[in-house]
Amino acid sequence: MNTLIIDDEPAANTELKKMLRAYHQELTVVGEATNVHEGLMKIRKLKPELLFLDIEMPGGTGFDLIRQLGKDARPEIVFVTSRNEFAFQAFNCAALDYILKPVDQGSLATAVQRAKERMHQKNSSRRLEALLANIDASSNADKHIGIPNDHGIEFITAGDIICCQGSDGYTLIHLADGTRRTSSYPIGHYKKMLPTPDFFMTHRSFIVNRKHVVRLSADEISLNGGLKAEISRRRKKLVEDWLS
Structure with a gap:
């Protein structure tokens, strides 16, 4: 403290x-x-x-x-x-x-x-406020996603998120301006909150914003900002359909 x-x-x-x-x-x-x-x-x-x-x-x-x-x-x-x-x-x-x-x-x-x-x-x-702020966010890509931090809640427009990456129970949120935020919520929380069909879970550790996809390869997606997201084998066909 x-x-x-x-x-x-x-x-x-x-x-x-x-x-x-x-x-x-x-x-x-x-x-x-x-x-x-x-x-x-x-x-x-x-x-x-x-x-x-x-x-x-x-x-x-x-x-x-x-x-x-x-x-x-x-x-x-x-x-x-x-x-x-x-x-x-x-x-x-x-x-x-x-x-x-x-x-x-x-x-x-x-x-x-x-x-x-x-x-x-x-x-x-703060965690409760963030959860309430995120309710129904999946219905609108312009909605703001609340991320709790040490000083309160930071609200980020969903469209500014390139991808979310799960890591040891936390979530790294990569943004279009090149910065990232760390959330104490697991990635499953953001799977529920982020709007569909713009966002898709390509792997148990990655949620991707379709608007920031650059290229699809055999086992990963290249994204804006030089980022890459993994694709699980069982989701490969679903990812191809999502991007088509």
Whole structure:
């Protein structure tokens, strides 16, 4: 879980990083900031999932930072402060937790566990949203296919997909612009979602967009972008009929 620390006390930052590295290797500290302005820039650039945020800093407070950040793409927030009188205001900002300095391992462990549970809930929600977004996509080639990722759902026009390639329970989605996306859904999910007859499963590991087919050979299809898709023996005649 990518983590950002915003605190104007270098010693506090160092100690928090040591504790995270020693006891919570599932968190990766991607950056630090010492004031509101720098913190906002780091959040927008690094897009952390978890934020350890001091309240009193030069140039503004942690609450000022939250107000300027808005609700879009806001990370989970754990306030870390030496004063307890801000607790009510912190939880009104939907903070995940509120830890008093000096940070102890028990309080930190509780905050990290809450962050992990919240991220699990978010990921489950994103998967459900993507599934709902994909319902009935098979009826229209212009429909958008929802692909869940770490920051939400990316919607891709079906016609921009050259092919889908199954790999170890995941799906690699190759796009016409030369990029690709990795989906946590298996390829069978996209067999149901992608529109027919434009898309066809040529092999248990490949779904191909007919509009991007360049050449058919004995055991594979050449596609735009230099890509190739396998053809299973039992599907060869079906593929020929599909392309005819």
